[in-house]
Amino acid sequence: MAHTNVPRSTRRTRRRRAIAVTAAGLVIGLGAAGTALAVPESGGIAGTPCSAAARACVDLASDQAWILDDGAVSYGPVRVNHGGQGTETPTGDFEVYDKDQDHHSAEFDGAPMPWSVFFAPGGVAFHEGDRNSTSAGCVKLKGKDATVFFGKLDQGDRVEVR
Structure with missing residues (x-):
């Protein structure tokens, strides 16, 4: 998602809306052009x-x-x-x-x-x-x-x- 001239608070709202929890408990985020990005099963950020x-x-x-x-x-x-x-x-x-x-x-x-x-x-x-x-x-x-x-x-x- 492009961030040019988009306030950070708007970006955060979009980010929160782009995260969904599937029935299996996996967290899926939507990346560029709506492609699905799998996040670790714990819902965590890799390396943290x-x-x-x-x-x-x-x-x-x-x-x-x-x-x-x-x-x-x-x-x-x-x-x-x-x-x-x-x-x-x-x-x-x-x-x-x-x-x-x-x-x-x-x-x-x-x-x-x-x-x-x-x-x-x-x-x-x-x-x-x-x-x-x-x-x-x-x-x-x-x-x-x-x-x-x-x-x-x-x-x-x-x-x-x-």
Whole structure:
């Protein structure tokens, strides 16, 4: 499907409508000119643990994250770090609910959290941070990756953490 001059929200609506579930439980997407594209039986995106409904995907076991678009990886995998023991990053399906380019933590003495994209309760976000140390539940990215996630994710986008 051509994306020239089509707003991203319209493309997402079209993408959601182009996905159908067959009686066998396979997810089929419609590609160019209406050709069927089989998606893995799990309904997931190849190379990630997340579904075609996700816009961002995090794999805590491999310390990786991706941006997904139209049922395919559009950015990543990128290396991440996440919460440690006692401050684990929550797993599940979430939606982006806020963004703040120059956020400072109210919980941790004003610690900088640049390029924050908030997606889970308790202020859990993607943000730029030291990937050599665990977080208090956030998903930390290097600077360039954090700016890409900030630029590509919008309120309401689905984030899957596995």
